[in-house]
Amino acid sequence: MLQQDIAQAAAKVTNKGLRRRLRLGERVIEGWIFLAGMLAIVVLLGIIFILLKEGLPIFANTPPWEFFFGTHWYPVSDPPTFGIAAFFVSTLWVTLISTAVAVPLGVACAAYLSEVAPSKVSETIKPIIEILAGIPSVMMGFIGLALLSPFVQSLFHLNTGLCGLTAAIMLSMMSLPIIVSVSEDAMHAVPKEFKEASYALGATKWETIWHVCIPSALSGITAAIMLGVGRAIGETMTVLMVAGGALAVPASPTDPMTTMTSAIASGIGNAVRGGLQYQALFAVGLILFILTLAVNIIAERVLERQKRKFAR
Amino acid sequence: MFKSVKKWFLPLALVLVIAFTFAGCSNTTTTTAATPTTPALSGSFKIIGSNTITPLSSVWAENFMKDNPKVSIAVSGPGSGVGIASLIDGTTDICQASRAIKSTEITQANEKGVNPYEIQVATDALSVVVNPANPVSELTFAQLSAIYTNQITNWKEVGGNDAPIVVFSRDNNSGTFAYFLEDVVQMAGMTTADKTLQYGGKVMMFPSTEQGVSQVASNANAIFYAGLGYLSDTVKTIAIKKTANDTAVKPSVATSLDGTYPISRPLFYYTNGAPTGVIKAYIDYCLSAEGQQEVLNAGFVPLVK
Numbered sequence: 001m002l003q004q005d006i007a008q009a010a011a012k013v014t015n016k017g018l019r020r021r022l023r024l025g026e027r028v029i030e031g032w033i034f035l036a037g038m039l040a041i042v043v044l045l046g047i048i049f050i051l052l053k054e055g056l057p058i059f060a061n062t063p064p065w066e067f068f069f070g071t072h073w074y075p076v077s078d079p080p081t082f083g084i085a086a087f088f089v090s091t092l093w094v095t096l097i098s099t100a101v102a103v104p105l106g107v108a109c110a111a112y113l114s115e116v117a118p119s120k121v122s123e124t125i126k127p128i129i130e131i132l133a134g135i136p137s138v139m140m141g142f143i144g145l146a147l148l149s150p151f152v153q154s155l156f157h158l159n160t161g162l163c164g165l166t167a168a169i170m171l172s173m174m175s176l177p178i179i180v181s182v183s184e185d186a187m188h189a190v191p192k193e194f195k196e197a198s199y200a201l202g203a204t205k206w207e208t209i210w211h212v213c214i215p216s217a218l219s220g221i222t223a224a225i226m227l228g229v230g231r232a233i234g235e236t237m238t239v240l241m242v243a244g245g246a247l248a249v250p251a252s253p254t255d256p257m258t259t260m261t262s263a264i265a266s267g268i269g270n271a272v273r274g275g276l277q278y279q280a281l282f283a284v285g286l287i288l289f290i291l292t293l294a295v296n297i298i299a300e301r302v303l304e305r306q307k308r309k310f311a312r
Numbered sequence: 313m314f315k316s317v318k319k320w321f322l323p324l325a326l327v328l329v330i331a332f333t334f335a336g337c338s339n340t341t342t343t344t345a346a347t348p349t350t351p352a353l354s355g356s357f358k359i360i361g362s363n364t365i366t367p368l369s370s371v372w373a374e375n376f377m378k379d380n381p382k383v384s385i386a387v388s389g390p391g392s393g394v395g396i397a398s399l400i401d402g403t404t405d406i407c408q409a410s411r412a413i414k415s416t417e418i419t420q421a422n423e424k425g426v427n428p429y430e431i432q433v434a435t436d437a438l439s440v441v442v443n444p445a446n447p448v449s450e451l452t453f454a455q456l457s458a459i460y461t462n463q464i465t466n467w468k469e470v471g472g473n474d475a476p477i478v479v480f481s482r483d484n485n486s487g488t489f490a491y492f493l494e495d496v497v498q499m500a501g502m503t504t505a506d507k508t509l510q511y512g513g514k515v516m517m518f519p520s521t522e523q524g525v526s527q528v529a530s531n532a533n534a535i536f537y538a539g540l541g542y543l544s545d546t547v548k549t550i551a552i553k554k555t556a557n558d559t560a561v562k563p564s565v566a567t568s569l570d571g572t573y574p575i576s577r578p579l580f581y582y583t584n585g586a587p588t589g590v591i592k593a594y595i596d597y598c599l600s601a602e603g604q605q606e607v608l609n610a611g612f613v614p615l616v617k
């Protein structure tokens with residue numbers, strides 16, 4: 001009896017203290033989370049500020065017109081010339097081709113996983129595809145260098161297998177997981193009633209996928225594609241290793257080329273802080289940042305539309 | 313009012329604490345980095361720069377660390393340009409360079425309070441290599457220049473097969489890139505340099521010498537240039553002549569020492585001011601007879617005493 005009383009009293013006391021402590025603990029955690037949220041914004045603003053501060057001064061030396069449309073990049077010559085047209089076109093080639101390879105594959109794979117495969121199969125395959133996203137890009141570069149480039153060289157009778165096409169194929173392998181994963185989610189979110197209605201009308205599985213699932217999930221698929229494109233634009237190491245590194249404006253995807261990312265990666269080491277080449281490379285970085293930002297914003301917008309469509 | 317202050321106080325305090333921590337961190341790192349080596353043979357220093365010199369510097373550093381266990385040396389070879397930029401920015405103790413520092417770079421260094429001090433540590437015979445299957449065995453400066461400016465694009469124009477020339481180069485971080493441009497491509501066998509000549513747009517730039525050499529070994533139509541230390545049986549070296557009337561000479565230690573090989577170049581170490589302490593001891597070792605024997609072993613040309 002007595003022991004119980006003591007225990008009750010003790011519980012009351014500690015409860016009071018506990019509640020106070022909890023309130024304090026919550027404050028600390030709230031503050032911590034707030035800080036984490038702010039940190040991301042601060043870092044982003046800091047990056048934009050540094051890109052602008054270090055990159056814009058180049059336009060005092062090279063007018064924007066010459067910078068964007070110039071085809072000669074001789075940063076260590078005297079006087080140096082900075083024209084990034086070749087890098088820009090290379091990035092365009094590599095991104096376009098990798099998207100052209102990855103999208104049909106990725107969407108087909110997503111349709112299979114979401115609509116055709118038995119749930120056991122799709123539950124096994126999806127994580128495996130997502131592992132593909134975790135392969136370090138330098139490994140993809142190795143694979144491209146050792147396996148894919150000799151193959152591409154003999155297939156297209158090229159002088160060298162190190163070219164934009166090889167890089168684009170490796171990049172498509174890297175953006176595939178994002179495309180599959182996001183568009184599978186989008187197709188999965190298509191209401192069952194849509195598909196059931198389609199089957200009730202006598203449509204086959206293929207007709208249902210082509211005329212119902214893909215159109216209904218189109219905004220999600222678009223977002224998936226944009227995310228894949230963003231990945232392809234920003235990828236550096238693989239491209240640096242297998243794209244060939246020539247400085248001419250590439251006329252065809254089978255030419256060796258240098259993308260904007262690999263130009264920055266290979267040039268920043270020998271650029272003296274604050275020097276002209278340093279500024280020029282930061283300006284290239286600024287353009288790259290604007291490109292990926294635009295792609296991400298479009299993806300975000302489209303994804304939101306998809307969510308609203310099925311929010312009931 | 314009071315409540316809202318209270319709400320903001322904690323996050324704000326945390327921000328300040330973190331900001332000061334970071335500020336503190338950066339201060340301490342800069343002070344330790346600025347501390348030079350101690351006079352007793354212990355300490356650590358960095359060698360950054362030329363990809364060409366890296367195999368040699370690595371051997372020297374390993375030997376020196378074996379003899380002086382308390383010393384640690386980090387060697388990395390992203391390219392001479394990177395090394396010189398690091399010297400100017402104060403992020404390396406020794407810069408290894410396969411080209412001489414430019415006057416503009418000396419000005420930049422002086423503006424930042426750095427005085428580049430030049431020490432030649434070895435000589436290199438810059439070699440031009442092709443695939444062993446290629447029948448071409450000698451080239452003139454003018455031909456090399458035309459190949460690297462994309463004016464000659466087929467091997468038959470220089471006496472080889474009817475096949476396109478696949479031209480490889482190092483990227484512009486490289487001292488070899490700059491040396492080859494200024495002393496071969498722009499000279500083109502003439503007496504004065506033609507500064508308007510640049511590497512052609514189809515020249516493929518590689519981030520390392522190893523990659524270029526291995527690509528030449530697997531590509532029958534490729535051409536590349538590499539330091540003597542990087543040569544192997546998988547590639548064929550080309551004999552070089554300055555003009556068509558000269559005799560073509562293959563790169564080797566002997567032809568470089570007697571001055572008959574036309575593209576020999578000095579390899580340098582640069583320090584900020586004359587080296588002192590452990591760095592001086594290290595460089596003295598590199599220049600000693602023992603150190604120069606390693607130059608020979610690494611495939612470079614030792615200094616003549």
